[in-house]
Amino acid sequence: GENVEQHPSTLSVQEGDSAVIKCTYSDSASNYFPWYKQELGKRPQLIIDIRSNVGEKKDQRIAVTLNKTAKHFSLHITETQPEDSAVYFCAAKTGTASKLTFGTGTRLQVTL
């Protein structure tokens, strides 16, 4: 089955700096890669996603890049703010199935 690895497990940046979280996947048939943000005690919420036929997608301060050849994808957050502090999860979905395989999460802390 699919295996998703996520790095780093923790990340501390100063407000205004950029943050990058990286994930690799094992199944070359995976075709959908969402990113979820989870605040403390809350449910995961989708913040951005990308399909395998797209190399990059951007939504305001958040962007995701996908390298299908290397089987890795990354989340980029620019101009970080304290409210960006949360745990971020990457995930991969294979083919027509709806099963998502999640990475182990990155705890992002944005300091003043």
Place this chain on the structure above:
Amino acid sequence: NAGVTQTPKFQVLKTGQSMTLQCAQDMNHEYMSWYRQDPGMGLRLIHYSVGAGITDQGEVPNGYNVSRSTTEDFPLRLLSAAPSQTSVYFCASSLGQGAGYEQYFGPGTRLTVT
């Protein structure tokens, strides 16, 4: 729409007890799933359903049963609780399968087994 709802929010069980975690959605979503979240391990799929009457196992199904008699409801049953089942459980649903269908998560149930 209430979205995805879960009950209870918190539960404490003794080893060997049984219970059912409830999950419901009012978005007419065909696909529903259950995940458990443990520190440092992300979210792991327990069971999922692609429609009423159809269920299948995920990554960590042992110790859990599910059924899907209606589109709206997808309960998760623990037959004989064990301390290893202490976790936060999330139910999720999506309109369809395949790429691009967002999964919506419920608020979660925090379960402690002593």
